[in-house]
Amino acid sequence: MGKPYTQPTAGITGHSTAFRTSPMRCTPLVAHETVGPDILISGFLQPIPDLTPIIPSVNETSAIDPTVTPDDARILFFYKAWDPYGAFSNFSPYPLHMTDENGVYLTWPSVEHYYQAHKFIGVNDPLARDCIEKIKSSKSPEEAAREGRKIQKQCPDLVRPDWETAKIDVMYKALKCKFSIYPHLNSLLLSTAGSVLVEASPYDLFWGGGREGEGLNYLGRLLMQLRSEFLGESLTSSESSSEHCNL
Numbered sequence: 001m002g003k004p005y006t007q008p009t010a011g012i013t014g015h016s017t018a019f020r021t022s023p024m025r026c027t028p029l030v031a032h033e034t035v036g037p038d039i040l041i042s043g044f045l046q047p048i049p050d051l052t053p054i055i056p057s058v059n060e061t062s063a064i065d066p067t068v069t070p071d072d073a074r075i076l077f078f079y080k081a082w083d084p085y086g087a088f089s090n091f092s093p094y095p096l097h098m099t100d101e102n103g104v105y106l107t108w109p110s111v112e113h114y115y116q117a118h119k120f121i122g123v124n125d126p127l128a129r130d131c132i133e134k135i136k137s138s139k140s141p142e143e144a145a146r147e148g149r150k151i152q153k154q155c156p157d158l159v160r161p162d163w164e165t166a167k168i169d170v171m172y173k174a175l176k177c178k179f180s181i182y183p184h185l186n187s188l189l190l191s192t193a194g195s196v197l198v199e200a201s202p203y204d205l206f207w208g209g210g211r212e213g214e215g216l217n218y219l220g221r222l223l224m225q226l227r228s229e230f231l232g233e234s235l236t237s238s239e240s241s242s243e244h245c246n247l
């Protein structure tokens with residue numbers, strides 16, 4: 001059994017966009033100053049999309065799909081690819097075969113490659129296209145993450161302007177593909193029904209749960225959302241899995 005998990009709230013604390021600077025002008029979207037013991041925040045805070053975790057209960061799960069054996073732990077933490085449930089990590093090496101927005105068939109070595117490259121997709125600049133290729137051909141998810149983060153930091157003008165609002169959808173598409181084309185990953189995800197999934201990243205307070213559950217855990221939330229969708233589909237569909245995704 002894991003420790004009780006407090007659902008993250010969509011507050012200011014830990015939200016990675018709160019102090020984002022505008023890539024073009026490098027002026028802060030949000031300013032903060034310390035006034036005595038308080039922090040005064042002014043400016044426009046981007047709304048956090050509503051993504052309530054959908055956690056089917058053990059009973060619901062068995063009713064929807066009797067073949068699923070729900071895990072008895074209430075919280076399942078995952079982080080490094082080699083840990084138990086490490087297959088849920090974006091750094092686990094499962095290639096994605098997907099068509100892009102122009103219908104071109106592409107293979108990405110991992111979710112992390114896809115996610116990092118999509119920071120620069122749609123930007124009309126040959127440099128952005130080079131960055132995408134560089135990330136796509138990175139030898140490991142770690143290298144892809146390093147590259148993507150480095151370019152984002154050093155050349156913010158190359159990041160697509162809608163990235164902060166688009167990134168959840170980008171991640172959702174990649175995860176949907178990953179858990180659709182690998183039947184054993186789909187089964188693993190379904191086997192956790194009834195448990196809360198948390199990416200145990202101590203540093204990433206957007207995708208991860210943080211050290212004390214203070215992170216927003218968007219990766220865990222997306223996985224739980226997908227799990228519910230797959231459980232629902234398993235009732236209505238007899239379709240076999242495909243080896244690539246048209247998203």
Ligand SMILES: Nc1c(N[C@@H]2O[C@H](COP(=O)(O)O)[C@@H](O)[C@H]2O)[nH]c(=O)[nH]c1=O
Pocket residue numbers: 079080081089090091112115145148149199201204207219
């Ligand atoms: N699993 C895992 C990490 N977490 C992943 O990092 C990504 C967020 O990247 P960014 O938006 O650029 O900060 C996202 O895929 C999140 O799940 N980070 C790591 O350095 N090592 C790791 O093993």
